[in-house]
Amino acid sequence: SQFEWMYETLLELNKTHPVEDELVTQYVIPGICKAASVLGMDKDASEKVSKLLEVTLRSTHLPSRVGALYGVLYILESDAVEDIQVFVPMVTDYIATNIKAISNSSSSACQKHVLVMLSVGFYIMEYYSDLTAGSDFTRVILQQCVTMVLMSDESTSWLVYHAIMVGFERLLVAHALGSQERDMLKKLS
Structure with a gap:
């Protein structure tokens, strides 16, 4: 499906782009979260997305943190996320x-x-x-x-x-x- 493609492509993009390129991060992180929330997340995916969010929320780039918070909203509003308690304490x-x-x-x-x-x-x-x-x-x-x-x-x-x-x-x-x-x-x- 398109969300599987989106999830895999954005995860790969996040791995390959330089950490300093926070302009990409502000768009990639909410996209990953949206795709993951539509597809549903098992424990491994929840931990992977949680780590991405945690790193992004510690960023000094404010638009990246705003994007991460929008991503959190996608996850919280999803019924397809099994391990929601991974996200709530961090947020x-x-x-x-x-x-x-x-x-x-x-x-x-x-x-x-x-x-x-x-x-x-x-x-x-x-x-x-x-x-x-x-x-x-x-x-x-x-x-x-x-x-x-x-x-x-x-x-x-x-x-x-x-x-x-x-x-x-x-x-x-x-x-x-x-x-x-x-x-x-x-x-x-």
């Missing part, structure tokens, strides 16, 4: 660490990064809360989101504000929050 650590550091930036590239981190974070809180139980992920993300919402208009863009409010709404409607988290959001309103 939650990345988001919890990075959302604090860059949420105050106003550049459009950084804003795109914040938006995709919020999308992935809210998706994990809504659908994979069982895999984040016992961690501070939900609390940290919600606190940072509340902080961003309460900042002045110059600090938080309208797009980020809107993404946070829609994310809160989805979590409340899906009953994905505990009583402490719901109380935190009640205080916000």
Whole structure:
């Protein structure tokens, strides 16, 4: 099928292109993730894709990290991935660490990064809360989101504000929050 071809070709391209060529990486990684999520991943494929994502999320090239987060969304939304718990801890650590550091930036590239981190974070809180139980992920993300919402208009863009409010709404409607988290959001309103 076309996704098998896409998966094999992009993996080969990723192996053969120079590591410094991050322009290629920003497109190859989401393509690999999309193909893998459509085809389904066994344990070996999950580990291979997880390692690619981990390396890309440590990159200094912001568009590559954004591409990796889009790839993570493909994987999380797929029903064909057997070993999803390989991806969730890595991504939650990345988001919890990075959302604090860059949420105050106003550049459009950084804003795109914040938006995709919020999308992935809210998706994990809504659908994979069982895999984040016992961690501070939900609390940290919600606190940072509340902080961003309460900042002045110059600090938080309208797009980020809107993404946070829609994310809160989805979590409340899906009953994905505990009583402490719901109380935190009640205080916000």
